[in-house]
Amino acid sequence: MVKKYLLPENGQFYKANLHSHSTMSDGKMTPEQMKEEYQKRGYSVIAYTDHNVMVPHPELTDENFVALTGTEYDFDNETEENPYHLIPVCHICMIALDPDNVVQPCFTPTKYYDKVKAFNDPRYQVTYDESQPFYERSYTPECINDVIKKAREQGFFVTYNHPTWSLEGFSIYGKYEGMNAMEICNYGCVTEGYDEYNPWEYDELLRQGKQLYCIATDDNHNHYPIDGPRCDSFGGFTMIKADKLEYKAITDALVKGNFYASQGPEIYSLYVEDNKIHIKSSDAARIVVTTGLRHSYCFYPLEGDTINEAAFELRPDDIYVRITVFDKTGKPADTNAYFVEDLLGE
Ligand SMILES: [Zn+2]
Ligand SMILES: [Zn+2]
Structure with missing residues (x-):
């Protein structure tokens, strides 16, 4: 793909x-x-x-x-x-x-x-x-x-x-x-x-x-x-x-x-490959994936550290995904929402 x-x-x-x-x-x-x-x-x-x-x-x-x-x-x-x-x-x-x-x-x-x-x-x-x-x-x-x-x-x-x-x-x-x-x-x-x-x-x-x-x-x-x-x-x-x-x-x-x-935070790249979304960002205290259903999840660094990327599998039963990057002060950066049926299986 x-x-x-x-x-x-x-x-x-x-x-x-x-x-x-x-x-x-x-x-x-x-x-x-x-x-x-x-x-x-x-x-x-x-x-x-x-x-x-x-x-x-x-x-x-x-x-x-x-x-x-x-x-x-x-x-x-x-x-x-x-x-x-x-x-x-x-x-x-x-x-x-x-x-x-x-x-x-x-x-x-x-x-x-x-x-x-x-x-x-x-x-x-x-x-x-x-x-x-x-x-x-x-x-x-x-x-x-x-x-x-x-x-x-x-x-x-x-x-x-x-x-x-x-x-x-x-x-x-x-x-x-x-x-x-x-x-x-x-x-x-x-x-x-x-x-x-x-x-x-x-x-x-x-x-x-x-x-x-x-x-x-x-x-x-x-x-x-x-x-x-x-x-x-x-x-x-x-x-x-x-x-x-x-x-x-x-x-x-x-x-x-x-x-x-x-x-506050910056998002450097966002792409889909093999039905997986990849995001790279400035220093994040957590990266949150929202799906529109009771299916959200969150990526955390080790304690006291920060993360700069996350990757996750798209699920065909979700409606859309959008990602929020929170920095250490709690400020968010929000991607647009992407509808899953447009992203899967290309
Ligand atoms: Zn106004
Ligand atoms: Zn106004």
Whole structure:
């Protein structure tokens, strides 16, 4: 059997923050400042996903950096009887697969005018299809699924964000269809006190047969000092493996799932050979295999030591496998889920 690489054999890992807010909406850093601070810490990619407004930043892309065009949409049915802090809401991000794709799907300029500083600033381009009626968003699975579908059709990578902060349980998010990925970690929410590491939520969707990837993001707003304890940057990142650091190479890798999510540890390689999965990583205190069934297992080093690899047999009766590498401080790195029937017997 030939080796099947689950993370590509060739290419390079690029560190990415796929969810961020700048001064274009309610963030404190300008897009330029964000680029500078993230680059200092080894990042090569930022998706600029300001609330409800999609502002491309092609001027920030160069040979060492890719600025992905994106936006975050919110859905809520807030009323006087149902104040905002009590109700579940839904947030999704959409990231344009092509740098030329600057037309915002399902847009309602009037409704979001006040939140959208960029809208009246001629320096920034906000584009929507003026021939379309204004899109009225509402907090229903039908509307949310319609926006996801339209965004996918219009060439966007769609992510489902921070279920814990949103107060959404499985009975709600289990109805959402067609997103490319969900946030297994949203670090900004973690810094605000929410338990926004979501492996369980990810498993619930996978067990239902939904094939989606997982990403870790910052969702940074930077209302606190960048080197202080409340800083909401640099805690959740996605390592994207691509041939080169160019816009389309990065988004192709996103669509293919050539990445993993991390809050610290690194994953160097991941492949299947003879129905066995092999993983190599930075120093791990344990490596956990999750299968979607009561079949999980764990690799440990000898006491006080660390391990850097694990290999395990695929079992045909499992639904999927995904692997989590924990470092000594308890920080995880999560692979995407791989469905067993796609991996066996090739
Ligand atoms: Zn959000
Ligand atoms: Zn956000």
